[in-house]
Amino acid sequence: MVTATVSLPRLVVAAAASGHGKTTVATGLLAALRRRGLAVSPHKVGPDYIDPGYHGLAAGRPGRNLDPWLVGAERIPGLLAHGALTPAPADIAVVEGVMGLYDGVVGRGEFASTAHVARLVQAPVVLVVDVSGQGRSAAALALGMAAFDPRVRIGGVVLNRVGSARHDGLLRQAMAEVGIAVLGSIPRTDQVATPSRHLGLVPVAERAAESLAVVEALGTVMTEHLDLDALLDLARTAPPLATDVWDPAREIATGGEADGRAGDGADVSAGAGPVVAVAGGAAFTFSYRESIELLEAAGAQVQVFDPLHDTALPAGTRGLVIGGGFPEMHAERLAANTALLAEVAAFEGPIVAECAGLLYLGTSLDGVPMAGRLAVVAEMSGRLTLGYRDAVAATDSPLARRGDRVHGHEFHRTTTSPGYGPAAAWQWDGTPHGFVAGTVHASYLHTHAAGQPQSAHRFVRACA
The missing domain is CATH 3.40.50.880 (Class I glutamine amidotransferase (GATase) domain)
Structure with missing residues (x-):
């Protein structure tokens, strides 16, 4: 084995459950960072094939999966490094999680969960919180997710489906009370809707023009509503990744x-x-x-x-x-x-x-x-x-x-x-x-x- 030290700013985008907006935020973040002129490496926790298609469209390079069950936990850091170095070194890696942050293989605890992968690649987590129908309780949810496993570092939250400016202010105050940074606040919008099918989103290859329009819209929304500078600063807190780069x-x-x-x-x-x-x-x-x-x-x-x-x-x-x-x-x-x-x-x-x-x-x-x-x-x-x-x-x-x-x-x-x-x-x-x-x-x-x-x-x- 040849161990290399890879300097790679990186983030994991997670949520408390499926359907809370991980794909929306991750894809839009990839597109927004690319608009800034950054080379972005896209990754997806789990076996899903469809989300990486949208990631690849947003990033301009192949979306890749990080799944400890399919490839072995020992290969995950090396596969991340390989993706970030291929075809050329990336400036930042964005990893979209799977299901809820701590949901792993049934009967195997946290194994193959987003939290597991975040620890394997030593990356801070951005927690997407669906705040529809919630006020201060959203802060309690975020605090509980952060405290559940101290080995997982939640660097802040993105508030998703915010109803109004008043709602946003209430949520920010509650997050401040528990010491959790707000890295973005996304209003409810139909601008980023993507058609679904019985197994999830419709693949990019089936609707290329529409998919490109969706990704462009996501990039605009995230540019307007995420604190990209704060997210980049958080990504840079990830330590150098010492790993056997997958070859x-x-x-x-x-x-x-x-x-x-x-x-x-x-x-x-x-x-x-x-x-x-x-x-x-x-x-x-x-x-x-x-x-x-x-x-x-x-x-x-x-x-x-x-x-x-x-x-x-x-x-x-x-x-x-x-x-x-x-x-x-x-x-x-x-x-x-x-x-x-x-x-x-x-x-x-x-x-x-x-x-x-x-x-x-x-x-x-x-x-x-x-x-x-x-x-x-x-x-x-x-x-x-x-x-x-x-x-x-x-x-x-x-x-x-x-x-x-x-x-x-x-x-x-x-x-x-x-x-x-x-x-x-x-x-x-x-x-x-x-x-x-x-x-x-x-x-x-x-x-x-x-x-x-x-x-x-x-x-x-x-x-x-």
Whole structure:
């Protein structure tokens, strides 16, 4: 390991609960700081794919996730440093939290909570307080959040959904009485509304022009209503971050499968090996930037294609990755691209499909024909399946060896019939899940390759 000391002003934006305005404040703050000419590194606690899209649009560089469950707590500081240094050093990092400040993995206390990540990266917390329907009680809430864990440093609050100037004055007086700084006061406004869907916000890729307008509006609101100088001063109180900066090439070199049982191909230099096609576009927006970087470090030439528009896979494709997204919102258009569906159905190379990718490989989705690579029928349901999973590979595949343990998460409102194949992809809670069929590995489980870099190594070797 090579430990570096990274001087990086940084903040964590948190709240007492979901829906209190974390994404609004974090995204707008990113946009406002960028307007000041600062290079801003955007990050999100937890597995969410959609918020980082808005963060990336606001910051002008990829939004990245910090999730101790998916990648291991020991990697969090290094991943933050990697994101802040890539593609160029940032002036400040802004980390949006997840759920309530102290909400972690069920049954694991604070693990993977915003508070946990804030401690791992030694960053002060800005607490967003939804003050609608509250007066002095908002100060009691903020004081309780600050006192709950003395190891978490709350540097101040942003008052959100303030009703009037009188309301603002009352709140500021109450916060002063308990010694909590007010770093901003945002009035109730419809200016920053973003359309939602059954899994959260609508992804940026589905509404590019509208998303840009929302981000611009958020930047204006935060410029007008946040004390940006005070926030910058608070960010600069974070100590230098002494960490082993995450490096995909080193992860592949040290985390690849030493016994060579990854496939029939040989090791290849970074970016000089097989073409791996990664599904993108509006229907397949869920991916982690580090997973792509690991594929490239393992030798893959990664090329993104859009199943809504591209009628063929990229030339020379040797492997296929189809991640998550909202194919149910685009089923008719996906089905209309019959040339691509036929090519995917006949493709003989390794395929890894997660969630939306599983649906795309099936025979139908809500009665609309899909690729038919797997004998699986998928339908929307009224039930949200959501949560972290401690999974074990049930079958050898291009992605994993039988017995490999991974941490992942599920996030969907569809079901498949059958729920798993004769050779299942994973097993958790005593139940098999997903499908391994020849070179295909498909399931509902989302994984982050930084948590198991050997999977990227194994997949690229299989493609080669």
